[in-house]
Amino acid sequence: MTEIPLTDKQFCALLTTRLAALPYVHAVALGGSRATGTHAPDSDWDLAVYYRGPFSPDHLREIGWSGAVSEIGAWGGVFNGGAWLTIDSRSVDIHYRDLDVVEHEIAEACQGRFHWEPLMFHLAGIPSYLLLAELAINQVLQGQLPRPQYPQPLRATAQSFWRDRATLTLRYARNAYAERGQAIEVAGALATAGMQTAHAVLAARGEWVTNEKQLLHRAGLRELDGMIAGLRPEPEALRRTLSGAQELLRSAENSRRPDADRSGAANPPPTQPDQRPSAE
Structure with missing residues (x-):
């Protein structure tokens, strides 16, 4: 009997449920091209798990998905680790995000402060405000996360x-x-x-x-x-x-576009929770 593959909606719901159930995970978000609606049918799935406390990658390994799961800190600083997996014949990247670090970088960015880090596959490296960029762009699937505007000092x-x-x-x-x-x-x-x-x-x-x-x-x-x-x-x-x-x-x-100021003209509190409904 041929197994019917999951639809994208079913697949996303499965990932969200399993990841949200991991100990110390407070929220799950969809990132990359699938969050912005610019994906192709065969695009990878990028998800982030936002945790607080002693999150352990071992709990992710115990799910049994095929692929490599890194330790905390194996990929760098703010971009501190994750997993490259194959699930239901789909490529899935999972990123770890420490909420304590996220909140610190939000506070720093509001004062115009950030730091630079090297990161594999990035020619220029990354700024620590990457964490804010992800929050501003990603789609929250489970839980609540801030939705920052671009701070003027930054x-x-x-x-x-x-x-x-x-x-x-x-x-x-x-x-x-x-x-x-x-x-x-x-x-x-x-x-x-x-x-x-x-x-x-x-x-x-x-x-x-x-x-x-x-x-x-x-x-x-x-x-x-x-x-x-x-x-x-x-x-x-x-x-x-x-x-x-x-x-x-x-x-x-x-040369800056005429609408260049639109993102930073008004800066509501950067820790304002995302009010959009979670994806089903």
């Missing part, structure tokens, strides 16, 4: 931070790589500086960023593709490309 400090990083990245590329005709290293620096500048552009607009997948496109920096494709291992050519890239990045920062 817009200024984040823009300055990322702009300075991009400037230093290009300066180092010119002095350390271009002079030696090292095209690959220059390409890496251009990609990194592009991501850093894109962070600055979107911070100035008050637009949240959760990953780098569409970051250059959103910031209007896809011209970097052609610059990188045309690199030659010649010092003078590399210097010219770096100068052109610097102008492109500066232009992107200086």
Whole structure:
């Protein structure tokens, strides 16, 4: 007898029920393209479990889903761990989110403070306010979570931070790589500086960023593709490309959309709970 596969709605309900039942989990949220409605039929499922207290990944392992489950802290700091699973022939990523850390980063961001961390697969690394970005974008499936606006103080400090990083990245590329005709290293620096500048552009607009997948496109920096494709291992050519890239990045920062202030114009209390109904 052929087993009938679960519909997406049934699958999401199954995941939510099992994850919400884990000890110390207070809320479950859907993230990624499925939260924003931009997913394809075969897109991964991204879910976050928000816990408070001594949450143990062993409880997640005990469910018996196929895949790898990390320890707390194995993936980094604020992005502190999770699981890559296959469930009902679907790819599922689960992220751990410590509510004590989340609340601390909300308070910090409201004062314009944050810190930077490296994270695998992210050229520019991540800011600690990523936790707020997730809350602002994700769909709450179970429990209640804050729905932060973009704090005005954060817009200024984040823009300055990322702009300075991009400037230093290009300066180092010119002095350390271009002079030696090292095209690959220059390409890496251009990609990194592009991501850093894109962070600055979107911070100035008050637009949240959760990953780098569409970051250059959103910031209007896809011209970097052609610059990188045309690199030659010649010092003078590399210097010219770096100068052109610097102008492109500066232009992107200086051009803000007319509606750029919409996200930060009004800042209700950032710990205001999400009033939207949980998904069934």
